[in-house]
Amino acid sequence: MLEFPVIDPIAVQIGPFAIRWYALAYLGGILLGWAYADRLVRKTALWPQGKAPGTPDQISDFITWVTLGIILGGRLGYVLFYNPGYYLFHPIETLYVWQGGMSFHGGLIGVALAILIFTRRNSISLGSFADLVASVVPIGLLFGRLANFINSELWGRVTTAPVGMIFPNGGPLPRHPSQLYEAGLEGLALLLLLFVVGQYTRALTRPWLITGLFGVGYGAARIFVEMFREPDAQIGFLMGGVTMGMALSLPLVLGGAGLIVMALRKPVA
Helix, strand or coil: CCCCCCCCCEEEEECCEEEEHHHHHHHHHHHHHHHHHHHHHHCHHHCHHHCCCCCHHHHHHHHHHHHHHHHHHHHHHHHHHHCHHHHHHCHHHHHCHHHCCCCHHHHHHHHHHHHHHHHHHHCCCHHHHHHHHHHHHHHHHHHHHHHHHHCCCCCECECCCCCCECCCCCCCCCECCHHHHHHHHHHHHHHHHHHHHHHHCCHHHCCCHHHHHHHHHHHHHHHHHHCCECCCCCCCCCHHHCCHHHHHHHHHHHHHHHHHHHHHHCCCC
16 A cells, blocks of 8 residues: 655645645646647647647637636536536535536536637637647646645545555545546646657648547546546446446547547548
């Protein structure tokens, strides 16, 4: 059994004002994603006909849109997907984001809507801009899952494996550190995959290909890790041992596969 490295969830506190690692994870993911996206649009040779999907200034403008998409979509997704019964009778608490409760799939929907509106307003290629955003999303996933680990939340199922940890609020039995599994697969591994494919092949000249790879990669990784992650207490297992995370991730795998096939059928731009 591994020892859980207890880290104060509050990174900095000045009087009553506290900054949590969770908030810093969101901030760091957005800022590093911004820097990476800015670098990608400056490398025009990667894109169809040598034209990047937007300028550095447009990428800067999009940060506000994507931040709203992540926060609003993530919170509403949690409310609707994971705890609708509770918030039906406590609707005001939907606004209490500081109490926790964010959904990746809800945030993904929010970001997708932000992409759709932003590209239409700025006459930008939807497929290539989606590929740009998909390339940087794993950075946020990596930071977010590490913050989940620090917060001792979303831990895994009870295990006798040597990697088991006793989480401060996870009961007396050792559990899988599923947050680290997700950080490694959905974050680091997926980031490296999309980086290699995007930088060393002509993938970005085929709109929707990187987006499709992200959908398949994230969905498959999440479904795999859900086999080790403890289901949300208020939901438990769905039919046949399927979890909500699995159910929400399967459409990403299928949709991503469809985008890959569509992208590969089109000639290289």
